[in-house]
Amino acid sequence: MAKRLTCDVVVVGAGMVGAACAWYAARASLDVRVVDRGPVAGGTTGAGEGNLLVSDKGPGPELELALLSARLWAELADGLGAAVEYEPKGGLVIASTPAALSALTRFAAGQRAAGVTADPVGPDELRSLEPYLIPGVAGGVRYPQDAQVMPALAAAHLLRASGARVHTGRTVTGVLRAPDGTVRGVRTDHGDLHAPAVVNAAGTWGGDLAALARVRLPVLPRRGFVLVTEPLPRRVRHKVYAADYVADVASDSAALRSSPVVEGTAAGPVLIGATRERVGFDRSLSLPAVRALARGAIGLFPFLAGVRALRTYAGFRPYLPDHLPAIGPDPRAPGLFHACGHEGAGIGLATGTGRLIAQALTGKAPDMDLTPFRPERFDTEGGESA
Amino acid sequence: MTERPRLAVVGAGPAGLAGALAAAARGVDVTLVDAAGRPGGQFHRQPSPALGAPPRQGHTWERLRTGLDRHRVTHLTEHHVWCVQRDSMSFLVHALLGPAQDEGVSLRADAVLLATGGHEYVLPFPGWTLPGVITAGGAQAMLKGERVLPGRHVVVAGTGPLLLPVATGLAAAGAEVAALVESADPGAVPRRFPDLLVRPDKLAEGAGYAVRLLRHRVRILTRHTVVAAHGTDRLEAVTVAPLSPGGRSLRILCDTLAVGHGMLPGTDLAETLGCTLTGTAVRVDAEQRTDVPGAWAAGETTGIGGAALALAEGHIAGRSAAARLYGRTPDPAGWAPAARARSRLRRFFAAVDAVCAPPPGRAGSVPDDTVVCRCEEVTAGEVRTAVSTLGATDARSAKLLTRAGMGWCQGRMCGPAVAALTGCPLTPGRRPFARPVPLGVLAALPDPDAPAP
Ligand SMILES: Cc1cc2nc3c(=O)[nH]c(=O)nc-3n(C[C@H](O)[C@H](O)[C@H](O)COP(=O)(O)OP(=O)(O)OC[C@H]3O[C@@H](n4cnc5c(N)ncnc54)[C@H](O)[C@@H]3O)c2cc1C
Ligand SMILES: Cc1cc2nc3c(=O)[nH]c(=O)nc-3n(C[C@H](O)[C@H](O)[C@H](O)COP(=O)(O)OP(=O)(O)OC[C@H]3O[C@@H](n4cnc5c(N)ncnc54)[C@H](O)[C@@H]3O)c2cc1C
Numbered sequence: 001m002a003k004r005l006t007c008d009v010v011v012v013g014a015g016m017v018g019a020a021c022a023w024y025a026a027r028a029s030l031d032v033r034v035v036d037r038g039p040v041a042g043g044t045t046g047a048g049e050g051n052l053l054v055s056d057k058g059p060g061p062e063l064e065l066a067l068l069s070a071r072l073w074a075e076l077a078d079g080l081g082a083a084v085e086y087e088p089k090g091g092l093v094i095a096s097t098p099a100a101l102s103a104l105t106r107f108a109a110g111q112r113a114a115g116v117t118a119d120p121v122g123p124d125e126l127r128s129l130e131p132y133l134i135p136g137v138a139g140g141v142r143y144p145q146d147a148q149v150m151p152a153l154a155a156a157h158l159l160r161a162s163g164a165r166v167h168t169g170r171t172v173t174g175v176l177r178a179p180d181g182t183v184r185g186v187r188t189d190h191g192d193l194h195a196p197a198v199v200n201a202a203g204t205w206g207g208d209l210a211a212l213a214r215v216r217l218p219v220l221p222r223r224g225f226v227l228v229t230e231p232l233p234r235r236v237r238h239k240v241y242a243a244d245y246v247a248d249v250a251s252d253s254a255a256l257r258s259s260p261v262v263e264g265t266a267a268g269p270v271l272i273g274a275t276r277e278r279v280g281f282d283r284s285l286s287l288p289a290v291r292a293l294a295r296g297a298i299g300l301f302p303f304l305a306g307v308r309a310l311r312t313y314a315g316f317r318p319y320l321p322d323h324l325p326a327i328g329p330d331p332r333a334p335g336l337f338h339a340c341g342h343e344g345a346g347i348g349l350a351t352g353t354g355r356l357i358a359q360a361l362t363g364k365a366p367d368m369d370l371t372p373f374r375p376e377r378f379d380t381e382g383g384e385s386a
Numbered sequence: 387m388t389e390r391p392r393l394a395v396v397g398a399g400p401a402g403l404a405g406a407l408a409a410a411a412r413g414v415d416v417t418l419v420d421a422a423g424r425p426g427g428q429f430h431r432q433p434s435p436a437l438g439a440p441p442r443q444g445h446t447w448e449r450l451r452t453g454l455d456r457h458r459v460t461h462l463t464e465h466h467v468w469c470v471q472r473d474s475m476s477f478l479v480h481a482l483l484g485p486a487q488d489e490g491v492s493l494r495a496d497a498v499l500l501a502t503g504g505h506e507y508v509l510p511f512p513g514w515t516l517p518g519v520i521t522a523g524g525a526q527a528m529l530k531g532e533r534v535l536p537g538r539h540v541v542v543a544g545t546g547p548l549l550l551p552v553a554t555g556l557a558a559a560g561a562e563v564a565a566l567v568e569s570a571d572p573g574a575v576p577r578r579f580p581d582l583l584v585r586p587d588k589l590a591e592g593a594g595y596a597v598r599l600l601r602h603r604v605r606i607l608t609r610h611t612v613v614a615a616h617g618t619d620r621l622e623a624v625t626v627a628p629l630s631p632g633g634r635s636l637r638i639l640c641d642t643l644a645v646g647h648g649m650l651p652g653t654d655l656a657e658t659l660g661c662t663l664t665g666t667a668v669r670v671d672a673e674q675r676t677d678v679p680g681a682w683a684a685g686e687t688t689g690i691g692g693a694a695l696a697l698a699e700g701h702i703a704g705r706s707a708a709a710r711l712y713g714r715t716p717d718p719a720g721w722a723p724a725a726r727a728r729s730r731l732r733r734f735f736a737a738v739d740a741v742c743a744p745p746p747g748r749a750g751s752v753p754d755d756t757v758v759c760r761c762e763e764v765t766a767g768e769v770r771t772a773v774s775t776l777g778a779t780d781a782r783s784a785k786l787l788t789r790a791g792m793g794w795c796q797g798r799m800c801g802p803a804v805a806a807l808t809g810c811p812l813t814p815g816r817r818p819f820a821r822p823v824p825l826g827v828l829a830a831l832p833d834p835d836a837p838a839p
Contacts, residue, residue, distance in 0.1 A: 014777060038779070038780075038783075039777055039778050039779040039780055039782075039783035040776060040777025040778065040779075040783065040787075041777070041783060041786055041787070042779075042780075042782070042783050046782070046783065046786045152783070152786035152787055153786075153787060156772075156776035156777055156778075156787055157776070159777065160775055160776060160777075166777055168777050168779050169779055227825070227828075228792075229825070230794070230822060231793075267762075267789060267792075269792075272825075284658075284660055285469070285471075285658050285818040287469070287471055287828075287831055290828050291828055291829060291831045293828075294825040294826075294828035294829040295829040297825060298825055298826065298829050304825045304826075305824065305825055305826030305829065306488070306824055306825075306826060307824065307825055308822035308823060308824050308825070309819060309822065309823050309824075309825055309828060310792075310793075310794070310796060310819070310822050311792075311796060311817065311818065311819060312818050312819065313816075313818075
């Protein structure tokens, strides 16, 4: 029996990734609806930071996606820049010791070969770029392609500009499948939405959504704390972080890793983030985590010792065992597309992800090879069970 | 040698004082920690010694104050607690010292009693950010603590049982109280008589205030509310409008408006510690225990209900904590009078609350250009836009999309207004730091990996 279709695509999740999928799908002339059980940006998008980084990624598919995304962010900023607090301020990675500097220099050389602009900066120039930086560091690398947005505003404004209908406060409780297995829409606590395509942009809960379609996607939470200071006049001009951050991102350790990215925001407060711990969905305050953030930040900018933290918050990054997102069609459930598992880079990678999903939805050739992001890759390659 | 068990009491208001004394009298080593320079909390606020004014008298206060010395309670003044942390065995109370609050100190205890009171809130109206507009509690604090009048011509407005003593105090101290504007409907009182009559003394107290106000020729306007404050550089007048249809608005000249729409429990420390809340208050059992083992709570942090209720709850909490710290099950018969007072006062204040609920819809209907979050200068219109076009459906998403509540006060003041504008119930804002903490203090916290001292 043919059901009347509600729309062309249902996007599950009104976070940054869902918003970008909705935007690019709508631009491809698809009729899009977005469903979220909470408000817009109520998930991890509202609990993280808005660094759009290429600097922290080594050559590989994630960097390729980051470069694509950075270009798209710059394009979007043409119209929405002010509303989403887009700032192409560039990143500055600091190496405190000569050993760290040589590791960083090697890392940057590899990135350059992959298309990243990475300019070595000597200690003196560092001081003029960041006058409040601790003296005596060995050197650093400047990444002009790094930028920043305010994630919640970015998701909200992109969704609005997309023209997609947004259903907040509506939980997806099932994925509708035809007898032949093709996806026919979603069941929600407020009725069904029928569509030939469903995009799983449920972030950290993307594994649960996949399970509703009876496919496996082992998305797990990785907790991060951010410290927010009192508003200050601009003293930190770039995104500044220590070179050991790069090692932390790829780390497989479940223990606390601190990696203080220090940045001033348009609104005045300095953001310091973020820790990385695998502790499930535990939201309770961890003093060791905020202690580590404070120590790291003061290590870069000593003046911060006297600045007050007004608050701290935690979020749960969605990660997959190989630290790459799942992007693209799911052959196990035709009509289901995944766009989740972006870990600590979902804001930055949202635009590229949205574009790739729109291309997949409309049968166009993708801007980059989707093989590394195949959602079914954990069925064959093993991986942690969800 | 067996050491005495240690109880840290946070808050030296009636609840904390009563709890500290009850526990200390039963052999517990009590440390009372408070942000203020002198004990007393909101109610027994003492004049600054620098003024050379005689301390406040009163039987209860006398008993509490002398008890502190007699029972050798360690009282740490000017300790602003920013976090209470629980580890495997005990609690760490982290505080910032002195008025500067730059330096940190941490103390260990086997149990804690959270008695941090509550804070007032004000629902915004046009002009509420003008100099000369202060909170009712602020006016009271100036009067009791500094012995100064906030102004010469004062309007006291809002709702709730605080307004009567504030207006009376101001009038008695020589201010011209131009009007007491109370939004509650006295017509709703008789319906609550069965509940209110459980404490006829409290009812009489209220009536007594009213009589004194009339004697001072203070005009009392019920079912009225301040809809705007006027002035260029500072307050010059207010417009007061009736809440019932048909009445006329009036303009009242004044240099000070003392306004308050109620109190909210201070739950930051308890929430971060992991205590469950009911609505906006910390949930406690009959012994005033929270659901975190070793943590008690008493006074307005468990619900708004005045000084006498805080005393009763503090007393029960202190006795329960003492017994439990010595490994005994306390016998509630020992505190039966306090328990009786507690249940009557809770019933009484639930009725008062029902009568004095701020008029529904009022806060949601302020004009678009009225600032609701003064720290971040967010207007009512911006919050409405976040709801109507950006997909905010609760206070948290409204905050993310407008910055309302992200500033110094962390939404303590604007929370109720933002909730009203978003059309959702008020939920306590998560505030892991009860006070802003210098990063240097965070960095100097004890190393979690180092062996415990
Ligand atoms: C502390 C921290 C710092 C970070 N810093 C950065 C950074 O600087 N740069 C960066 O790029 N990234 C950063 N991230 C990562 C980034 O926040 C995430 O990768 C990104 O927000 C993921 O977006 P999303 O749209 O996939 O998920 P979310 O924003 O979580 O959205 C998923 C949505 O799906 C909804 N949903 C789930 N299940 C259902 C259902 N059954 N029915 C209906 N709705 C459902 C949820 O309610 C939620 O709103 C950080 C993360 C953290 C925690
Ligand atoms: C203007 C006004 C008038 C009032 N008039 C009356 C009246 O006439 N009759 C009546 O019965 N009640 C009155 N009350 C209410 C009465 O003051 C309270 O019910 C009572 O004080 C509550 O006692 P408490 O111990 O719970 O809290 P409080 O008295 O509020 O004491 C809390 C204490 O905790 C401390 N504290 C809070 N947070 C921290 C922290 N993080 N670190 C360190 N210390 C902290 C504070 O400094 C304070 O001393 C009035 C209140 C106000 C504001």
